[in-house]
Amino acid sequence: MAALYVFLGGGLGSLCRYGLVVLFADHDFRLPAATITANVLAGLLLGLIAGWAMRHTDNQQMLLLGAVGFCGGFSTFSTFSLENVQLWQNDNFGALFFNILLSVFFCFGSVWLGLRIMGS
DSSP states (O other), X not given: OHHHHHHHHHHHHHHHHHHHHHXXXXXXXXXXXXXXXXXXXXXXXXXXXXHHHHHOTTOHHHIIIIIIIIHHHHOOHHHHHHHXXXXXXXTOHHHHHHHHHHHHHHHHHHHHHHHHHTTO
């Protein structure tokens, strides 16, 4: 049953990730905005779920569905890495540095915020 929760959450997370790509497709950002947005939102959601799970240890289904499944399907570290390699290959070092800095700072902050909101 645990694998089913991960599977369902992962599918939903992947669909939402695709939705962000579609949403941002008509915009010409210098940075990969859909990836940054997905990773920051996934960080916030992961913080919220982790904070909730710390108080509700008897309900691991939510952790599997949301944290492992949804956030795993929604967040995009592999895409983040590919986009950074592409920025590097295109000699766009300013955007490369800014993308890494922005992503790490805001993703770290969003997980921290989610935990704080949940009182953890």
